[in-house]
Amino acid sequence: MTSAHRLTLRDLPAYRTGCEQGYRLQPGQVVILVGLATCGLAAGGADVAAAIREELASRQPEVCAAGRQVEVRSTGCLGLCEQEVLVDVHFAGQPRLTYAHVTPDLARRIVAEHVVGGRPIENRIIGRIEDEDHPYKDQTACAKQVRIVLANCGFIDPERIEHYVARGGYAGLERVLQGLSPAGVIAEVKVSGLRGRGGAGFPTGLKWEFAARAAGDKKYVVCNADEGDPGAFMDRSVLEGDPHAVIEGMLIGAYAIGADEGYIYCRAEYPLAIKRLRVAIEQAEALGLLGRNILGTGFGFELHIKEGAGAFVCGEETALMASIMGLRGTPRPRPPFPANRGLWDKPTNINNVETWANVPRILVRGGAWFAGIGTERSKGTKVFALTGKIRNTGLAEVPMGITLREIVYEIGGGIQNDRQYKAVQIGGPSGGCMPASLLDTPVDYDSLVAAGAMMGSGGMVVVDEGTCMVDLARFFMAFVQSESCGKCPPCRVGTRLMLETLERICAGEGQPGDIDWLVDMGRKIKAFSLCGLGQTAPNPVLTTIQYFRDEYEAHIRDKTCPAGVCPALVSFGVIADKCKGCGRCIKVCPSGAASGKLKEVHSIDAALCIRCGACFEACKFEAIERGQPAAAPAEVAG
Amino acid sequence: MSAGPEFDRTALDRILAAHQGRSGALIPVLQETQETYGYLPRPALAIIARSLGMPVSRVYGVATFYAQFHLKPRGRHIVRVCLGTACHVRGGERILEQLSASLGVAPGDTTGDLLFTLEKVACLGACGLSPTMMVDQATYGRLTPRAALDVLERYRRGAAEVAT
Numbered sequence: 001m002t003s004a005h006r007l008t009l010r011d012l013p014a015y016r017t018g019c020e021q022g023y024r025l026q027p028g029q030v031v032i033l034v035g036l037a038t039c040g041l042a043a044g045g046a047d048v049a050a051a052i053r054e055e056l057a058s059r060q061p062e063v064c065a066a067g068r069q070v071e072v073r074s075t076g077c078l079g080l081c082e083q084e085v086l087v088d089v090h091f092a093g094q095p096r097l098t099y100a101h102v103t104p105d106l107a108r109r110i111v112a113e114h115v116v117g118g119r120p121i122e123n124r125i126i127g128r129i130e131d132e133d134h135p136y137k138d139q140t141a142c143a144k145q146v147r148i149v150l151a152n153c154g155f156i157d158p159e160r161i162e163h164y165v166a167r168g169g170y171a172g173l174e175r176v177l178q179g180l181s182p183a184g185v186i187a188e189v190k191v192s193g194l195r196g197r198g199g200a201g202f203p204t205g206l207k208w209e210f211a212a213r214a215a216g217d218k219k220y221v222v223c224n225a226d227e228g229d230p231g232a233f234m235d236r237s238v239l240e241g242d243p244h245a246v247i248e249g250m251l252i253g254a255y256a257i258g259a260d261e262g263y264i265y266c267r268a269e270y271p272l273a274i275k276r277l278r279v280a281i282e283q284a285e286a287l288g289l290l291g292r293n294i295l296g297t298g299f300g301f302e303l304h305i306k307e308g309a310g311a312f313v314c315g316e317e318t319a320l321m322a323s324i325m326g327l328r329g330t331p332r333p334r335p336p337f338p339a340n341r342g343l344w345d346k347p348t349n350i351n352n353v354e355t356w357a358n359v360p361r362i363l364v365r366g367g368a369w370f371a372g373i374g375t376e377r378s379k380g381t382k383v384f385a386l387t388g389k390i391r392n393t394g395l396a397e398v399p400m401g402i403t404l405r406e407i408v409y410e411i412g413g414g415i416q417n418d419r420q421y422k423a424v425q426i427g428g429p430s431g432g433c434m435p436a437s438l439l440d441t442p443v444d445y446d447s448l449v450a451a452g453a454m455m456g457s458g459g460m461v462v463v464d465e466g467t468c469m470v471d472l473a474r475f476f477m478a479f480v481q482s483e484s485c486g487k488c489p490p491c492r493v494g495t496r497l498m499l500e501t502l503e504r505i506c507a508g509e510g511q512p513g514d515i516d517w518l519v520d521m522g523r524k525i526k527a528f529s530l531c532g533l534g535q536t537a538p539n540p541v542l543t544t545i546q547y548f549r550d551e552y553e554a555h556i557r558d559k560t561c562p563a564g565v566c567p568a569l570v571s572f573g574v575i576a577d578k579c580k581g582c583g584r585c586i587k588v589c590p591s592g593a594a595s596g597k598l599k600e601v602h603s604i605d606a607a608l609c610i611r612c613g614a615c616f617e618a619c620k621f622e623a624i625e626r627g628q629p630a631a632a633p634a635e636v637a638g
Numbered sequence: 639m640s641a642g643p644e645f646d647r648t649a650l651d652r653i654l655a656a657h658q659g660r661s662g663a664l665i666p667v668l669q670e671t672q673e674t675y676g677y678l679p680r681p682a683l684a685i686i687a688r689s690l691g692m693p694v695s696r697v698y699g700v701a702t703f704y705a706q707f708h709l710k711p712r713g714r715h716i717v718r719v720c721l722g723t724a725c726h727v728r729g730g731e732r733i734l735e736q737l738s739a740s741l742g743v744a745p746g747d748t749t750g751d752l753l754f755t756l757e758k759v760a761c762l763g764a765c766g767l768s769p770t771m772m773v774d775q776a777t778y779g780r781l782t783p784r785a786a787l788d789v790l791e792r793y794r795r796g797a798a799e800v801a802t
Contacts, residue, residue, distance in 0.1 A: 039767055041777060081764075084779075230721075612729070612731075614729070
């Protein structure tokens, strides 16, 4: 790799100037950017990148003749997951043009027609970027976004530290080491009003102050990258797209509290994030930005990566620390708080990925600048992962206080297939659902808690009329029940009892009184559980009961599933007059239950049908009927 | 406790040597052991315990606590079907049912020919492309039950080619 020499504080500005020159496009230069984060790779990004390189190689003489210098850059994620694979073409001095849904074939055409021929394929371009700080600002989905945490994602090559430095990277550390005292750093973070982005929203500056004041000769900082909420992936995106921002944030935090060693605890399900972190750490060490005697100032910080081993509870800070120390990841009561007794009983400060990534920007631009964004009590931005039945799935970074309606309808583009909004589940298994009546709620820490949900890590799963809220609650309960570490009985036994009740209700065996029992048990689990997992586990059940009680009642009293999801309470059939015999249902049916000849009325064999609803979703003619299952003969007689 | 004649501890000894003396080494040691042997063989647990100076019960406790560790041999290809929220809402269960029926194994189990291990995972973090699954290190998105079967078929054919 780089044979870079170690930098000192005095060298850094000149080094940055060099990086800027390399990053900026020179006249005649063309850069092709391919989004190769996990989402881009899952959509086939590796094949697209290979096709681009092959095509460029085979057209080398033409490229030279046209006087172009072409560079292929792999970048992280711009947040437009729905549109992957994304390829951008950037001619020096022109706006950067974005192609979506790129296949290897289209990639070859892009090289031939656009890069070599100079003729953009207009009908395949979805947007243009003129200003890297406000990408696609002419589009509704992006107009209201403010990119602080995601500022570099999709622009820099995350495996090249020069790119990060060119975009202002390590300038926060530079400012700190040039003369801010640890107390001065903490004061700046306090002014910013930054609160923890991992879920609970504890003020970051205050947390640092506790750790800084704690007595001890050895202290640690930890990055919680155990993003376990199903439906949240902003931390993965930051780690894959801008790993140095997290490292720089941790360096600044370590300086502020007096730590000389740190850990990034990253879940093993994110192999690419771990790989890029390792590369970033190596590069920072080689330049003297990490390790001993950083930038020649005498400040030292050693950073390790610990791979999580698949336990949701390890997102809880005391469980996470147990796991780093090689033990079972079970939480312990607090106090003592980690700030006083953390890793190996030493003072330890834990923040999550997104919190750390905000820190360098706060130190560069000032706490007051950051505090100017957001609301009175929730400052800055939050990155949300929009998924589910929403049109524009992906990441969105918005100022705190924006309404749910703006996120769902303007940024998210509304519900897929123009169906009806039903709810958004915020904060994963710890959060709650927000029905249509709460769409105008401002999204900030306190408003969400008041509505029974919570910010959590920022997962937003949008559901439409085709989602059963009882089934969704059962899904989350099944998740927390299997992830409960088993240490305290309210969580271990309580979640099991709630799950069994929900499973009965979904199977059509609910009984009067079940709903009240669920509410009562849910409150008890919240009150008596040891850690955040149990204390929030009943939230999805409690909020779905609060806002969609009629659906529970339909399952229990009428033995019907209004959304047509719970297999025991639904059946599918073909409406003969509407069926055109197009074969779509046959094509999607996974169990071979749908059959028929082309252009003749199809049929569904109830004995083979697994009631998955694929045919119902696929039919373009509304010819699939969803009804109650044929009642058992005994019940008909009754 | 004897390590058994069939267990080759050479690789394990190398892993243990690399971690010797470092606090908190148990989980990385288990991870690397599993990476090397494909699972955590019984004799390995005893050797690890002795080497790190802790009771076997502690090693066993950690190995059974985390979803990542396996005490039984696993297939050549690990198929992880995502059942995170986004995949749940968009039909991840259907994919799992279909693969489970096609492979003839329940989630968590391995096919008789040791070709595939079928697992469920809480979230792969590629929610924008749900429903998704991972085969070994490759992630597949925008799946239908059919498309998932096609992916497995490719791996099956790949295995057949290697065999002939």
